[in-house]
Amino acid sequence: MSGNYYDLDDILADGEKIPCRFNITVPGLGYLEGNPGKAINKDSKIELPLWLAEILAVCVNLDESGSSFIDLPEPEFLGTKVKNAIKTSPTSVDLHKLLPNYYRLVEKWCTMVPEPELIDIVMTMLKERSFEISNFAGNANKQINNEFIYTLDEFEKQLFKMTSESNKHMRKWLRD
Amino acid sequence: MVLPSHLQHNLMPSEINFVAENELITILPRYSMNKIELIGHKIPALRAMRREKVPIWVAVILKSQDKCSIVPPKWLNLAYLKDKYEEEIRKPQVFSELPWNWLEISKVLLAKAADDLSDPSHQLRSVLQDLREIRLVKSHKGLRELNESNIQLNGLSLLEINELRPFVLTVMNKLRQLHDTTTTRGAVEAGEGDDMDDEDNYDDEDD
Amino acid sequence: MASNMDIDDILQEFDNSSKASLKKQKKLSSSTPNIYDELVTAMLNERMAPEILPYKHELMTQVLEQISNQQQYLLDSHEYGDLNAQSGVVSGDFKLQLMIIETDVERINYLVRLYLRTRLSKIDKFTIHYINETADAEESNSSLLSREETEYMHQHFKILTQLYNNCFLKKMPHTLTLLDDTTGGESMIVTPDVNQPVFIKSVTKAGIIIPLGEEDELELEENGIYVVKYSLIRRYIEIGDVVLI
16 A cells, blocks of 8 residues: 555554454553553453554564464454444445544555455445535535535545535636 | 645646637638747738638637637537537437537637627527536436546546546545455555665765 | 838848747757647646656757747847837737737746646655655656756755754654655655556557456547556556546
8 A cells, every 4th residue: 555654644544443352461561451560461352553453463473373462353343233334324324433534444454454345345335425425515505414424534524625626616717 | 835735636727728728719810910930839921801720819819909700619609509418418328529628618709709609698608508517417427437447438528527536536546445455465565666675765964 | 221121021030030940949849740739738747647757858948948039039029119119110910919929928938837836746745755766867868857856856855854853853863863764564755656546538549458457458549538547557648649637
């Protein structure tokens, strides 16, 4: 993925916390779950920011069976419940509430853990929702069902903004 | 900033308008005038009542000085445009063929040479607007068909494409990024062609 | 006396002198029908391409030379006009012609500025990347950047690092002061994303076939408009078979 080092949304997405399960006991790491000075035990579940989880998940523990430091259980925002909600009605899911950088997180997650089925669902959702966004951007004056606008994730907001801008420029040119 | 961010990877309608003003158009001079050598274009000597082709922006200057009248392009009249409108309705799946710069050219001629057009301006304006709107609805419907790889968009003019551009490219780019996670990671990285092995460090010590 | 000369003779003279310089230019541009259109294409390609395109050395030399020729012509003509203002030999037509030439110069000037500003904005955005790219390809005529652009790029980088240094880098441990670190799977160097989709128009009669993935391919018809990944068509831009729109 060609990320941009200075991209703020990317940095924010990297800070998003995801559930992790430790495969080994690590002495002194207890402060991660609020027990400073103690060890973090094998099988304990805590949430870590994505950037840290990614490194721990790919680093292979050389001493033992070649397993990684942590396992990544499926986070809630990718779970069956959410998937079903998306499949049922892509435009009524509150993506922003789910995760402000939803698409980016999905991208990052699937780069670590390939999930073609999930990508399929998310791509269909993006097509449906962006089509809706284009409709809204086209009728900037009419405020029909504007609740949808509040459910947009950051990428979608950006999309909405640039689409309305473009329509606005065109309308202005036609009027002048 | 060297180039404001809203101008990067996008054009303003006024810029497209500027480019369209270079299109040639036929004029009917009223007086004679010596030829002019412009950069990239030669304007021949003009003789009264002998048709010549000149760039639109030159035609507009000459017209404003009453030196010529402008011969409207063959598509800029009610009959032709109404035909096109009928065609748009008859064929909901395709765009009727209009010039690459139909919106810009009709706009400039309506503003600067309305008396040279064969039909009343308000009627022309109205059919042009109908055409624009029906095509807009069509192109919006087409936005459902976006995918991660490629689309073909024949029949739209540059200005119409430009209006859709931010939306189309942003959505397709996101679809592409999502889709790329399903292809093997190695292939994605290799596609970038970056020189990751470049050892040159641009450290700032000696500055 | 000069004022006895017919205005047409004078114009003829101007014609001849500008013809002489035009002949010179024609030799240069015999293969290129219209440098104006070429400049528009170059500007649009540059504007829509995610990466910086090779600098149009030859075209820009021609354009800049013609601009200065026309400006000289305008200067001479205005001088002539001022000298003869009282005698009333300067006709309205002559002034109108000068006005058209002036407008033409302004218009082409605007295109040149758009072209260069677009390039500078990419140099700003991808400074370190292009410093690396151009590190070993100095001073060649087909080089990516013009001499002025190369100079601008290095100056820009110098000012930027100085600013960063003064603001915060000097307070950080040395290992954290790199601006081009690429370790740990994270590159600090911002590079253009050549897989971005772009709008293109195919302008060649010979159909272009571009591969899409393993099996698929796409044939580009003449005058067809498509959206495709930039990386798939970048080589056709260079030879002019495809234009970005």
